[in-house]
Amino acid sequence: MKASLRISLIYIVAGIFWIVWGDNLVEFIFSNKSNETIQLLKVSANILYFLLTGILLYILIQKQFNYLDDKVKELEHVEQIFDNERLKSDHSKKQLDQFIIVASHDLAGPVRQSQGFLELFIRKNQNQLSQNSLNFLQLTLDNFIKIKAIINDITTFSQLSGLESKQELVSLDEVFEKVLHLNSKKILEQKIKLKVDKLPQVKGDYKPLIQLFDNLISNAIKFKDVNRPLIIEVLANSKEGFCTIEIRDNGRGIPVENLENIFYILKRYDYGFIKRGTGMGLAICKRIAEGLGGQIWANSTIGKGSVFYVKLRV
Secondary structure, eight states, X not given: OOHHHHHHHHHHHHHHHHHHHHHHHHHHHXXXXXXXXXXXXXXXXXXXXXXXXXXXXHHHHHHHHHHHHHHHHHHHXXXXXXXXXXXXXXXXXXXXXHHHHHHHHHHHHHHHHHHHHHHHHHHHHTTTSOHHHHHHHHHHHHHHHHHHXXXXXXXXXXXXXXXXXXXXXXXXXXXXXXHHHHXXXXXXXXXXXXXXOOOOEEESOHHHHHHHHHXXXXXXXXXXXXXXXXXXEXXXXXXXXXXXXXXXXXXXXXXXXXXXXXXXXXEEEETTEEXXXXXXXXXXXXXXXXXXXXXXXXXXXXXXXXXXXXXXXX
């Protein structure tokens, strides 16, 4: 039992005793005194009781104040530790992002040059080379193209910092106008049916939002079901300061157990399985959405299609 609780219980018991039997006790102890003296002693005893009460309350309040003061100091110390760790973490993250950008830039040059030399070599010597040699060189060229795409994605992912500081209003109608323009060739060639509802304005950054929704539309096109025409619908509903954008498709679908994995780096969904690969599109989408103070998640049914949800501030 805490000391303050013990003192309080003793005080309550003593108080009850004094109220009920205090006057009788004074009369019993000082029965040989005159009535005037006894009355004076009763008043003095009551005054003493209130003085002791005040002292006791002061002690309890001071004790509680000291306890709370110690706890506040502990919390301030812990908060200071957290702030220091956060600053270290932010500093380390900035250093890592800077390293990635520099390393990607250094890697991009040789890859770009090698790709150019190889393309030139194939173009000049394709009539003198066997088909097997051409196939091998073309495979090597495709790998250079993939490496360059990976470097670009890693650089993009690393640069997506500080988005939450953006407070400007962006029209999603304008964003999707640009996204559809970027994918217009695929949409026409594959005869994709695409329906986009009237969309609101959201708080964010125009270019990252284009990248976010371009990745989602491209993803729906990439994983369409070859047995039926692809239908993509874009819907929106607003509630409690947020707008949720739904990207619906009737593609292949994703197994439920894989839905969380698709948003992580180097996880790629393909033909119903999660494979380790170069896919960073959905990881970039996740970083953009969360960097803008929102969320992204998905629901899906194998053979019926998927729905990607993007929740953004309005």
